[in-house]
Amino acid sequence: MWSRDGIIVTTHHVIEQDDNIHIGLHSGQTVAATLVGRDAPTDLAVLRAASAELEPPAWAEAETLDVGHLVLALGRPGQRVQATLGIVSTLGESWRTPSGGLVERYVQTDVMMYPGFSGEPW
Numbered sequence: 001m002w003s004r005d006g007i008i009v010t011t012h013h014v015i016e017q018d019d020n021i022h023i024g025l026h027s028g029q030t031v032a033a034t035l036v037g038r039d040a041p042t043d044l045a046v047l048r049a050a051s052a053e054l055e056p057p058a059w060a061e062a063e064t065l066d067v068g069h070l071v072l073a074l075g076r077p078g079q080r081v082q083a084t085l086g087i088v089s090t091l092g093e094s095w096r097t098p099s100g101g102l103v104e105r106y107v108q109t110d111v112m113m114y115p116g117f118s119g120e121p122w
Helices: none
Strands: 007-011 021-024 030-039 044-049 070-075 082-092 106-109
Touching (some): 021 044
Antiparallel strands (some): 021 030, 030 044, 070 082
16 A cells, blocks of 8 residues: 555566456455556556555655664464564665666665565555
């Protein structure tokens, strides 16, 4: 969840189709979502879902993030939530992905992303 108006940012490679997309909610329900856009070179996709249950996290201001801060990643690759903990190892400026996409800023962590976490850290 990116914002209160239902914007969800995920990975391009997990969106297998452009229509008939459903999002699994914490309650176990699913809601319909529409594909707003995707960018294969940066492996990002943006969805919009309409539901009163959607609540984005409280995002930290980028200026307050620093090397050494703790990072918690939650994913639900199946029916159960999994967690992993690490630290921010570097804060970087722009770089190009192997596919040529430009990422203007990034946060590198040492968090172990388990199989199935792709596109789903909470």
